[in-house]
Amino acid sequence: MPELRQNYFTKEWVIIATERAKRPEELVTHRTLKAPARYVETCPFCPGNENKTPPEVMRVPSGANGTWQVRVIANKFAALSPDIKPTRVIHRSRRSMGGFGIHDVIVESPNHAHVTCLMTDTHVAVLRAYKARYDALSLDRRIAHITIFKNHGTDAGASLEHPHSQLIAAPVISQQIRERFQQALSHYDEYGECMFCQMVQEELGEGKRLVIATDHFVALQQFASPTPFCMHIYPRRHMASFGDINPEEIGDLARVLRTILGKLYVGLQDPDFNYSIRTAPAEYAGVKYFHWYLSIIPRLTRVAGFELGSGMFINTVLPEAAAEFLRNVKPENAARAG
Amino acid sequence: MPELRQNYFTKEWVIIATERAKRPEELVTHRTLKAPARYVETCPFCPGNENKTPPEVMRVPSGANGTWQVRVIANKFAALSPDIKPTRVIHRSRRSMGGFGIHDVIVESPNHAHVTCLMTDTHVAVLRAYKARYDALSLDRRIAHITIFKNHGTDAGASLEHPHSQLIAAPVISQQIRERFQQALSHYDEYGECMFCQMVQEELGEGKRLVIATDHFVALQQFASPTPFCMHIYPRRHMASFGDINPEEIGDLARVLRTILGKLYVGLQDPDFNYSIRTAPAEYAGVKYFHWYLSIIPRLTRVAGFELGSGMFINTVLPEAAAEFLRNVKPENAARAG
Numbered sequence: 001m002p003e004l005r006q007n008y009f010t011k012e013w014v015i016i017a018t019e020r021a022k023r024p025e026e027l028v029t030h031r032t033l034k035a036p037a038r039y040v041e042t043c044p045f046c047p048g049n050e051n052k053t054p055p056e057v058m059r060v061p062s063g064a065n066g067t068w069q070v071r072v073i074a075n076k077f078a079a080l081s082p083d084i085k086p087t088r089v090i091h092r093s094r095r096s097m098g099g100f101g102i103h104d105v106i107v108e109s110p111n112h113a114h115v116t117c118l119m120t121d122t123h124v125a126v127l128r129a130y131k132a133r134y135d136a137l138s139l140d141r142r143i144a145h146i147t148i149f150k151n152h153g154t155d156a157g158a159s160l161e162h163p164h165s166q167l168i169a170a171p172v173i174s175q176q177i178r179e180r181f182q183q184a185l186s187h188y189d190e191y192g193e194c195m196f197c198q199m200v201q202e203e204l205g206e207g208k209r210l211v212i213a214t215d216h217f218v219a220l221q222q223f224a225s226p227t228p229f230c231m232h233i234y235p236r237r238h239m240a241s242f243g244d245i246n247p248e249e250i251g252d253l254a255r256v257l258r259t260i261l262g263k264l265y266v267g268l269q270d271p272d273f274n275y276s277i278r279t280a281p282a283e284y285a286g287v288k289y290f291h292w293y294l295s296i297i298p299r300l301t302r303v304a305g306f307e308l309g310s311g312m313f314i315n316t317v318l319p320e321a322a323a324e325f326l327r328n329v330k331p332e333n334a335a336r337a338g
Numbered sequence: 339m340p341e342l343r344q345n346y347f348t349k350e351w352v353i354i355a356t357e358r359a360k361r362p363e364e365l366v367t368h369r370t371l372k373a374p375a376r377y378v379e380t381c382p383f384c385p386g387n388e389n390k391t392p393p394e395v396m397r398v399p400s401g402a403n404g405t406w407q408v409r410v411i412a413n414k415f416a417a418l419s420p421d422i423k424p425t426r427v428i429h430r431s432r433r434s435m436g437g438f439g440i441h442d443v444i445v446e447s448p449n450h451a452h453v454t455c456l457m458t459d460t461h462v463a464v465l466r467a468y469k470a471r472y473d474a475l476s477l478d479r480r481i482a483h484i485t486i487f488k489n490h491g492t493d494a495g496a497s498l499e500h501p502h503s504q505l506i507a508a509p510v511i512s513q514q515i516r517e518r519f520q521q522a523l524s525h526y527d528e529y530g531e532c533m534f535c536q537m538v539q540e541e542l543g544e545g546k547r548l549v550i551a552t553d554h555f556v557a558l559q560q561f562a563s564p565t566p567f568c569m570h571i572y573p574r575r576h577m578a579s580f581g582d583i584n585p586e587e588i589g590d591l592a593r594v595l596r597t598i599l600g601k602l603y604v605g606l607q608d609p610d611f612n613y614s615i616r617t618a619p620a621e622y623a624g625v626k627y628f629h630w631y632l633s634i635i636p637r638l639t640r641v642a643g644f645e646l647g648s649g650m651f652i653n654t655v656l657p658e659a660a661a662e663f664l665r666n667v668k669p670e671n672a673a674r675a676g
Contacts, residue, residue: 002418002437004510011513015437017417079355079644079652080340093537094561099340099353149643157642168644172342175349176649179517199431223432276647297646304495305487306417306506308635309614311514314417 005224015314024325029269035113045162047110071107078103086171102169124254138282143169145281153272155299188289196291216252221323226313233294240280240290262331272299343562353652362663367607373451383500385448409445416441424509440507462592476620481507483619491610493637526627534629554590559661564651571632578618578628600669610637
């Protein structure tokens, strides 16, 4: 029997379509898991090719002579430019603004073949680079909102294979984020608590949609998950802004992220995916009603005309079944699979 | 120089990314345009296989003995079911409802190889079937909103090749539609006119983003178009609901839609696309502040982590360039190309 579920945070409805239901196993990619070469001569992100990229913004050195663990560089095909004034133009119904902004690439490893889930704890250096850039750019008053994200695989929009993530700092706050803040504020005003904190406690109590819970983070399938295996990782401690994460939490998040990505890699055979950090804009960093999280979206299905035309999603995998499937995947098998 | 543009209706920002800019020609699919077989024995939508589909809901007869132009049937893999009560369940932060609803398939032609843009005026029968079903289902008080849509090609989510569209009638109004209504109402309350009517007049005056204008319809690229070649077709007459379209307008819309789809077919070589009718829910059919339209989205690019993480889109084709490109495509060449 199909069911409609409403996302409490966005108020959006999702159809959980049991007539079209798929067991989680049916979405396995059936790809052969093989590591690409560790070094590709033509790859601009491989060591030795540092001069092929735009200027370096920062690097995490590796300790060894002149080498690095993580490099942050300007995006060669930047969507926004630091050299434009964010001046607004209003002409009748048309509103525009100069395309001011920052667009970084975070090269996650010198190893072209590196798979996030196969790393030991080195992903912590990537998260530290995210935070360093986030903190630095949050001080720029022209910047309204920062999005940190990763595209893995061509279905997820990745054009280069070498593991990397991106950061875009924009001079506006999107309407979608404005609306989510409005919903979160309404909840706070009515109940006097952060709705994300409340939901995490409910999910810990119920357990059915949990994937992992550690000292500092909880990874779960949402009750009204819009797409199969889409997951959120929430910090247990109330924080509106990713910029407030502390060093111990960064270490824990690196482990949780590696485990979750490892479960996807092994359980679904290296699906294409995106992840992004959903954080409060800098000017709202201290608010009691919003809670940052990391959203992971495996790209296993296509958005079609119904979703585009109605704003509603059809999810063919029961979130509780997806959570159970992922709880049972052992990412330690990743090393062998890779 | 990149530019940020804000959609006046949704308030959403779009990055028009000129550093990554593509000339419209660069998005041509380079597919070979070839018609599939006119009849496929195993296709459930081909004539003679009518018993392979769920019960017929309605048909437009062709005049000839026992044959049909258009058939409407229940979807074999329906997302929602007419046999479930739309009862709401509220438990802490979780809201759900029985998956009540109607899910039709509209088989657009008995000809498996039929291409919308190659038809003469027969698409009018498809639009009449849309309206007949829309009108009938609008009378059902359990139904809150009806979405009519088409998926063409695998990248657009189509699983069957035989030309067809779909209709889903749901017992809820999506939050996205609620928000668009709220924006439209705010504009009306401030200016005393429908913001869509106002924008269509502005665009007719300026001309740069127009693709076609006929007696009853205007097809244009939006100023803040989120994806390349995405188009809207607006009726000139103010109507909130698709159900208010009259027979003369249906004939004109069939011609406009055929021309637009023909321009895409010829100009971009049969790109995968979705279209959907964005209409007021039945209970708002008479409102002065909302205006229905048909939205066409060619699936030429992938949504990636930035879009998923921020709600903002990056469009690599200037809407004015896309409109000019499409104005210059002659869909009459479709017959030869097909």
